[in-house]
Amino acid sequence: MMDIFPLEPQWVWLILAAILGTAEIIMPGFFLLWIGGAALLTGIATLIFGLNEPAQFAAFAVLAIVAVFAGRRWFALNPIESADPLLNDRTARLVGEIVTAVEPFESGIGRVRVGDGVWSAKGGDFAQGARLRVTGVDRGILLVEPIA
Structure with a gap:
């Protein structure tokens, strides 16, 4: 060579x-x-x-x-610390957000408005227009609870 x-x-x-x-x-x-x-x-x-x-x-x-x-x-x-660790985890960024039910929840499942989009969600049985807090995410479905 x-x-x-x-x-x-x-x-x-x-x-x-x-x-x-x-x-x-x-x-x-x-x-x-x-x-x-x-x-x-x-x-x-x-x-x-x-x-x-x-x-x-x-x-x-x-x-x-x-x-x-x-x-x-x-x-x-020595991992590199990110200024925004949830940058590429869109659903995790929603935890703690206040959302609005766009339809009545039946059997704990419904849809909520997040910004200008609508997401599937599960929690209790809520009426349309209920204000809810996102507490977590399960395979792309938001977990919600009523605002206390």
């Missing part, structure tokens, strides 16, 4: 690390960062120890696996 490139092997690994680091910046996902780190360490090891090609690829493979697992563990122990 290294005969194809006019550069010494360590420089190929270091350039690969720079390319992967740049790709991580352009399209972040925190995956290429770890592979780039493995390429960087492989380049440094090749520079210091003069590794032959099979040893370079073996070192890169081992370092890439270790780096990915170390990165996953680090993110598991």
Whole structure:
């Protein structure tokens, strides 16, 4: 492989690390960062120890696996806090909202107006126009109770 490139092997690994680091910046996902780190360490090891090609690829493979697992563990122990953790959970965002029954509830099931939409809901038996509070969600159906 290294005969194809006019550069010494360590420089190929270091350039690969720079390319992967740049790709991580352009399209972040925190995956290429770890592979780039493995390429960087492989380049440094090749520079210091003069590794032959099979040893370079073996070192890169081992370092890439270790780096990915170390990165996953680090993110598991240090999760990124979101400013809005319910951003993509539309139904969970409705918990605590005041809604209006658009039809009488029969056997504890009916429909409520939420903003400009209508959602299925369950709770007690309520009359049309009753003001209710959303207390939870069960598979996309709002759980409601009367406002106390």
